Amino acid sequence: MSQSPHNAPMLRGSVSPATPRDSLPGSADTSMTGAGPEWQRQLMCAEISRKSYAPHHHARAAALAARSSVDSGKGIQLPAGAAANGLSFPTRDSEEKPKGSEGQSWTIIDMGGLNLPTIGVDVFRYTFLTSLFINHNRLTTISPAIVQLKNLSVLDASGNKLVAIPPELGMLTELRELYLFDNHLTVLPPELGSLYQLELLGVEGNPLQENIMSTLQRDGTQALIAFLRDSCPVPVPPPEREWLALENDLPPVEDDGGNNTFSVLSYNVLCEKYATAQMYGYTPSWALAWNYRKEFILQEIMSYAADVCCLQEVEMGQYEEYFLPKLQQNEYESVFWPKTRARTMREDERQHVDGCATFFNSRIFRLVDKRLIEFNQIALQRPDFKKTEDIFNRVMTKDNIAAIVLLEHRTTGARLIVANAHMHWDPEFRDVKLVQAAMLMEQLEEISETFSKLPPGQLPDGSTPPKYSSRNQIPMVVCGDFNSTPDSGVYEFLSQGSAPNNHRDFMDHIYGNYTSDGLRHSFALRSAYGNIGELPFTNYTPGFRGVIDYIWYTSNSLAASGILGTVDQTYLSRTVGFPNAHFPSDHVCILAEFKIKPT
Numbered sequence: 001m002s003q004s005p006h007n008a009p010m011l012r013g014s015v016s017p018a019t020p021r022d023s024l025p026g027s028a029d030t031s032m033t034g035a036g037p038e039w040q041r042q043l044m045c046a047e048i049s050r051k052s053y054a055p056h057h058h059a060r061a062a063a064l065a066a067r068s069s070v071d072s073g074k075g076i077q078l079p080a081g082a083a084a085n086g087l088s089f090p091t092r093d094s095e096e097k098p099k100g101s102e103g104q105s106w107t108i109i110d111m112g113g114l115n116l117p118t119i120g121v122d123v124f125r126y127t128f129l130t131s132l133f134i135n136h137n138r139l140t141t142i143s144p145a146i147v148q149l150k151n152l153s154v155l156d157a158s159g160n161k162l163v164a165i166p167p168e169l170g171m172l173t174e175l176r177e178l179y180l181f182d183n184h185l186t187v188l189p190p191e192l193g194s195l196y197q198l199e200l201l202g203v204e205g206n207p208l209q210e211n212i213m214s215t216l217q218r219d220g221t222q223a224l225i226a227f228l229r230d231s232c233p234v235p236v237p238p239p240e241r242e243w244l245a246l247e248n249d250l251p252p253v254e255d256d257g258g259n260n261t262f263s264v265l266s267y268n269v270l271c272e273k274y275a276t277a278q279m280y281g282y283t284p285s286w287a288l289a290w291n292y293r294k295e296f297i298l299q300e301i302m303s304y305a306a307d308v309c310c311l312q313e314v315e316m317g318q319y320e321e322y323f324l325p326k327l328q329q330n331e332y333e334s335v336f337w338p339k340t341r342a343r344t345m346r347e348d349e350r351q352h353v354d355g356c357a358t359f360f361n362s363r364i365f366r367l368v369d370k371r372l373i374e375f376n377q378i379a380l381q382r383p384d385f386k387k388t389e390d391i392f393n394r395v396m397t398k399d400n401i402a403a404i405v406l407l408e409h410r411t412t413g414a415r416l417i418v419a420n421a422h423m424h425w426d427p428e429f430r431d432v433k434l435v436q437a438a439m440l441m442e443q444l445e446e447i448s449e450t451f452s453k454l455p456p457g458q459l460p461d462g463s464t465p466p467k468y469s470s471r472n473q474i475p476m477v478v479c480g481d482f483n484s485t486p487d488s489g490v491y492e493f494l495s496q497g498s499a500p501n502n503h504r505d506f507m508d509h510i511y512g513n514y515t516s517d518g519l520r521h522s523f524a525l526r527s528a529y530g531n532i533g534e535l536p537f538t539n540y541t542p543g544f545r546g547v548i549d550y551i552w553y554t555s556n557s558l559a560a561s562g563i564l565g566t567v568d569q570t571y572l573s574r575t576v577g578f579p580n581a582h583f584p585s586d587h588v589c590i591l592a593e594f595k596i597k598p599t
Contacts, residue, residue: 038200038220046181046204049158052112053136058156059110104128112136112156121145135159135179144168158182158202167191173282173542173576181205188212193229194576196281201225230284234581238571245562246531259412260596261561262364265306266479266551267589268422268539269297270579271313271354280586282542282576293584294318298326300584301359304564304591308407309359310420312481316342317351323359332359337372340399356403356420356480365407368415369451373402373443375436384512391511394432398424402440402480406451413456413465414475414596417448421480423490430505433482434489438514440478441494441521448474466599472522475557475596481587483548486534494525494552526555528563528592535566539587541577551592557599564591 052058108131109123116137123132124145129152134142136159146152147168155172157165158181165180170191175198182205192201201221203212216224272290280288287293301309309332314323316338324334338355345353360367376396385391402421409416421440423433448471456465468474484490489505499505501518509515528551529535538549553560567588578586 035217036220039217042200042202042204042216045179045200045202046158049135049156049179049181049202053159055113056110057112057136058133059108062108107131107151109133119143124148127151130154130174132156142166142169147171150174153177155179158205165189170194171574171576173197176200178202188228190228190232193225193227193232193284194282195225196229198222198225226285229282230286232284235571235574237582238568241567242565243562244532244565246560248531259409260414261593262307262409262416262596263304263591263593264308264310264418264477264479264551265301265304265589265591266310266312266420266481266549267297267301268312268481268549268585268587269293269314270585270587271315272318273315273352273354274313275579280541280577280579283579284581287579287581287584290318293579294322296584298323300589301327302330304589306591307361307364308416308418308477310418310479311357311359312420312422313354314357315352315354319355319357320351323357327359331362333362333367334359335367335370335403335405337401337403339401340374340376356401356422358403358405358418358420360405360407360418364410365416366410366457367405368408368454368457369406371404371443371447373404373421373440375400375402375439378439378443379435382512388510388512390431390509394429394509395435395511398429398432398436400424400436402443404444404447406454408457408465411459413459413463415451415466415468416596417444417451417474417476419444419476419478419480421478421482423481423483425483430484430488430490431507431509431511433484434493434499434503434505434519435511435514437482437484437490437493438499438519438521441519441523444476444478445471445522448472448476472524472554473557473599475594476523476554477558477594478525478552479550479590481549485546485548491527491550493519493521494550495527495530497521497523497525523554524556525552526560527552528560528594529590531560532563535588535590537566537588538590540567540572540575540583541586549587549590551590553592553594557597558594559597560592561595562593564589 107128109126109129110133111119112133112135114137116139119134119139121143124143125148127148127150129149131154132149132152133156135156139157139160139162142157142162142165144166146166149172151174152172153174154177155175156179158179160183162180162183162185165185167189170189170193173194173196175195177200178198179202181202185203185206185208187209198221201224203216212224215227275288275290277285277288314336319336327334334357336355336357338350338353342350342353376399379385379391379395400422402419405418407416407418419440423436452468452471452474456467459465482490489499489503493499497520499519501515506515527534534547537545538547539545
C-alpha cells in the first residue's frame, strides 16, 4: 500500500466549524514539553477529524475528488497518491486486492455523521472491507465481531461515546490507521500491541492514562504499540496437540516388540538472525529473544522424544554450543551442515550461518554414512545446465542444502535413509524450488543406490539383518521445510513422481533436461499427513498461513502409523501469529510414526 508522508495529515475535512478543543475531555496541551513531531501530526489529524462530522463526509469528499483531478485549495493539500479524504488507498499497480474481494467494486463503507447508536453486526460480514468510517455517531461500544474484517487498513471511530474498545481489534493486523479521537477512553487494551503495521493511533481528546499519553506524545505510535505488546498478559496456553492414529496405512504385521517402529520430527526452529522485530513486530520482545525461544524449542523436542529429529535454520554456533551438548545428554547423536556460504567465511562469521541438523537416538540407531547436498554446487556440475543463464542468475545464487544420513537399527539391522532439506523461501522463485526438489531426488537416487551396496552390519544376537539389493528397497524419509504449498510443483513432483517439462512453476525459465524432458523420480513417496489431508498450516504468521513443511516416506517400505495433529482452533482464533509465548518459531513442528514393512 502506498503510504502518505509522515508529515502529511491522513484525514481531510472541509472548512466547517469544529467542536472547540477546550471542551473535549482529555485534550492535550499542544505546546507540551517533550512532545515529538508525530504528536503534532496527531493534533492536526484530530482537528481535521472534528471538521468531518457531516453525514458521509468521507464518501462525499471522495466523490468530489473523482469529479475533479485538481484540488480546489480549500482545506489541506493531498499528498501524492492519496484519496480525497487524505487516506492512502491501494491502487491497481501498488497492491493486490484483499482476499475475498475478487470482483468486488467497492471496499470502503462510510457511515460517519449519521447519529447512529449502534452498528449492526452485518457490516462485519463484509470481510473484503479495507476502510470503515463510523465516526461522529453515538456509539458506546464496538462489537467484537469486527474481528472478521481481517483486511481493514483504516478504521475511524472518532467523535463517538466509546468508553472501551474490544481487544479483538488487535487481531486486525492490516490496520495502518486507527482513529479514536474524541471518545471517553481511559485505557487501551494491551492486545493492540499486535498492530505492528499501525502508522497512526489517533487518541487525542480521550481521558487516557498518563503513561499511555506520555509515551504517545513523546515517542509516537510505534513506541506505544511496542509498550502495549510487551506488557500484554500471556494468554492461556493451548491444549496439547492431539495424536492421530493412522490405521488405514498399516499392513498386517506380527508383533515385533516395537523394533520396526520409529518416529521422525521435522522442525524449522527460526534461527536468531532471522527473528527480527522488523519481521515479527507482533511478537513480544521477550518472546522473540533467542534465550527464551531456544529453551522452549529444546523442551518441545524433548517432550516428543522422536527417534529422529530433523531441524532446519539451526545456526552453527547454536548447534555447537547449545543443541549438540543438550541433546547428547539425552543420548542423541547428530550430523550438521551449514549452508554453502559458510565455506568462504571467517570462523566467527560461520557461527551465525544456519543449516540443517539431524539428531537420532543412539540407543536405537547407529550412523553408517552421511552426505551433504549443496544444490548450487550440484547445478554447477551438470553439463546440461552450463549453457543456461537462468541457472547462474536464479539457482546458483541460492545456497540451500540437504543433509542425508544412513542409519542402521541396532537391534534388527534394518536401515533407514533420512533426508533433511531446506528449500529456498521466496515465492517469486518457485522455479528454483522445483529445480532444487528435482536435484534432491536425483541425488537421493544415486546415494541410495550406493547405500544399497554397503554390506550389512553384525547384530548382537547373531541373527541375519535385512539385505537390500536396490535403492528402492531401503526405507527412506525425506523431510524438512520445502517452502512449497500442496498446490505447488514441488508437491506434485514429489507425490506423483513426475512433473511435465512445461510445468507452470518453471515460469518459462530454461533448465536443461528438466525443461526439455520433464522431471521424474523412482521413489513411491507419500506425505505422512497426506493420508488424512495435510494440516491447515505448518507456518503461521499474519501474512501467511499454510503448509510448507512435510515428512515424505517411501510407501513401498514404510507405513505411517500416526501423526501429530494441529493446534487448537479456539486458541488460534485469538492468536495473531507465531512466534509467541507458547510457540517459539513461526513454524510448528510436525511428527510422524512409521512401521517398517516386511521385505
